[in-house]
Amino acid sequence: MSEPLLSIVMPTHNRCEYAISAVNSILSLPETALQLVVTDTSDGDDLARRLDGSIDKRLVYRRIDEPLSMTENHNAAMALATGRYLCLIGDDDTVTTEIMAAVRWAEANNVTALSPLVAANYAWPDFRSRYLGKAHAGRVYLRRDFGAVSRHNGRRNLVRALNRAALGTEGLPKIYHGIVRRDIMTQIKERSGAYFHGSSPDVSGAVAVAALCGDYVEIDYPITLPGASGKSNTGRSAMKTHKGTLAGDAHTSRFRNLRWPELIPAFASVETVWAQAVHTTLEQLEPALLEEYNYPVVYAACALKHRDYWSATRAALDEYRRTRRLSSVACYGRFSMEFCRYAAASLVRLARRASKPTAAGGRDFIPAVSDIAAAQVELARLLRQRGHSVETLLATIGSGEGGR
Numbered sequence: 001m002s003e004p005l006l007s008i009v010m011p012t013h014n015r016c017e018y019a020i021s022a023v024n025s026i027l028s029l030p031e032t033a034l035q036l037v038v039t040d041t042s043d044g045d046d047l048a049r050r051l052d053g054s055i056d057k058r059l060v061y062r063r064i065d066e067p068l069s070m071t072e073n074h075n076a077a078m079a080l081a082t083g084r085y086l087c088l089i090g091d092d093d094t095v096t097t098e099i100m101a102a103v104r105w106a107e108a109n110n111v112t113a114l115s116p117l118v119a120a121n122y123a124w125p126d127f128r129s130r131y132l133g134k135a136h137a138g139r140v141y142l143r144r145d146f147g148a149v150s151r152h153n154g155r156r157n158l159v160r161a162l163n164r165a166a167l168g169t170e171g172l173p174k175i176y177h178g179i180v181r182r183d184i185m186t187q188i189k190e191r192s193g194a195y196f197h198g199s200s201p202d203v204s205g206a207v208a209v210a211a212l213c214g215d216y217v218e219i220d221y222p223i224t225l226p227g228a229s230g231k232s233n234t235g236r237s238a239m240k241t242h243k244g245t246l247a248g249d250a251h252t253s254r255f256r257n258l259r260w261p262e263l264i265p266a267f268a269s270v271e272t273v274w275a276q277a278v279h280t281t282l283e284q285l286e287p288a289l290l291e292e293y294n295y296p297v298v299y300a301a302c303a304l305k306h307r308d309y310w311s312a313t314r315a316a317l318d319e320y321r322r323t324r325r326l327s328s329v330a331c332y333g334r335f336s337m338e339f340c341r342y343a344a345a346s347l348v349r350l351a352r353r354a355s356k357p358t359a360a361g362g363r364d365f366i367p368a369v370s371d372i373a374a375a376q377v378e379l380a381r382l383l384r385q386r387g388h389s390v391e392t393l394l395a396t397i398g399s400g401e402g403g404r
Contacts, residue, residue, distance in 0.1 A: 004035035007083030012091035016046035019091040025373035039077040092227035113173035113216035119146040120222040122375040126230035135359035158210035165297035169206040176202035192284040198277030300338040
C-alpha cells in the first residue's frame with residue numbers, strides 16, 4: 001500500500017483474547033489510508049493462528065519469538081510503522097470511528113501532535129477493582145462534560161509536569177492514546193537511540209514528545225478508546241496488586257539489565273515505574289531537564305501510598321540529599337512540604353469521588369458490552385445520539401471558540 005496517513009501501533013503479549021477484538025475493531029474502519037502494526041511476543045501462537053490468512057493489506061503483523069520487555073516490544077512495533085502520523089495503543093484498547101477525521105485535520109493544519117483527554121473508556125467483562133468489585137465490568141463510559149480544544153507548548157508544559165514529578169501523562173502531548181507526526185518520533189530515536197526508554201513506554205513517549213514537538217493541540221474528545229482488562233496493568237492497579245520488588249514484579253521482571261536510578265525508590269509501583277521512565281528518558285534525550293524534576297513528590301507519593309516500602313523510599317531520599325548537597329533539615333523539609341501537598345490533593349480527590357458514590361461517578365455508561373469491538377460501535381452510537389462530532393469541534397479552534 002502507499003504511505004498511510006495514520007499508523008496505529010499495537011504491541012501485544014499473551015493477551016490474544018483482547019488483541020483479536022482490538023484488531024478486528026480497527027480493521028472494521030473503512031479507511032484505506034490507515035495502517036495497523038501489531039508485534040506479538042506471546043509465548044504461544046494463538047493470535048498468529050487467529051490472524052492467519054488475513055487478506056487485509058492494512059495489517060502489518062510480526063511474530064517475535066525472542067523474549068522482550070514491554071518497552072522493547074513497543075520500540076519494535078514503532079519501527080515498523082510507516083504512516084505520516086502515529087498512534088500507540090494497548091492490546092485491550094481501540095480507536096474511535098472518528099480518528100481519521102481528526103488526523104486529516106491535524107495534517108491540514110500542520111499539527112505536530114494531537115493529544116486527547118480521556119473522555120471515554122471501556123472496562124472489559126473481567127475487570128475488577130479492589131473496592132467496587134465487578135461494578136465496572138462490561139461498561140463503556142462517557143463523561144458528560146467534554147468538548148474543548150486548545151493549543152499548548154510542549155516544552156513549557158513539560159517543565160510544569162516535571163515540577164509535579166510527571167506522575168502520568170496528564171498535561172503532556174501523548175503518543176500513547178495520542179496522535180504524533182512521525183518525524184517527531186524519528187527525531188526522538190535519532191537523538192536518544194530509541195523511541196521509548198525505561199519501564200513505562202507511555203510516560204517515556206509523552207516526555208520525549210513534549211521535549212521536541214513545539215506547539216501541539218489538546219482535545220477533550222474521544223479519539224481513542226482505552227480499555228481496562230483483568231490482565232492489564234490498569235487491572236492490576238485497580239486491585240492494588242501492581243507493586244513488588246523489581247525482580248519479583250510481573251512488569252519489571254521482564255526487563256533485561258534494567259537500570260534503576262538511585263534517586264528513585266527501588267521497588268515496583270505505578271509511581272516508581274513512571275518516575276524511572278521520566279528519569280531514564282531525559283537522561284538519554286535532554287539531561288539538563290532533570291534539574292527541573294521534583295523528586296520529593298515521588299518520595300511523598302511512595303511514603304503515603306506504599307508505607308511497606310519506606311526503607312527503599314528513605315534510601316532514595318538520602319541519595320537526593322547527598323547529590324543535591326542539602327542538609328538533613330532542608331532535605332526533609334522539602335519532603336514534608338510535598339507530603340502535605342500530596343496528602344491534601346489525595347483527600348480532595350477522595351472527597352470529589354465520595355460526592356458521586358456510584359461506580360459511574362456521574363458519567364454516562366452503556367452496560368453489558370462484550371468486548372472492545374462492540375464498545376467502539378456503542379460509543380459511536382452514543383456520540384451520534386448526543387450530537388457530537390470531532391470535525392465540528394476542531395473547526396472551533398480556528399475561530400477561537402475552543403480555547404481554554
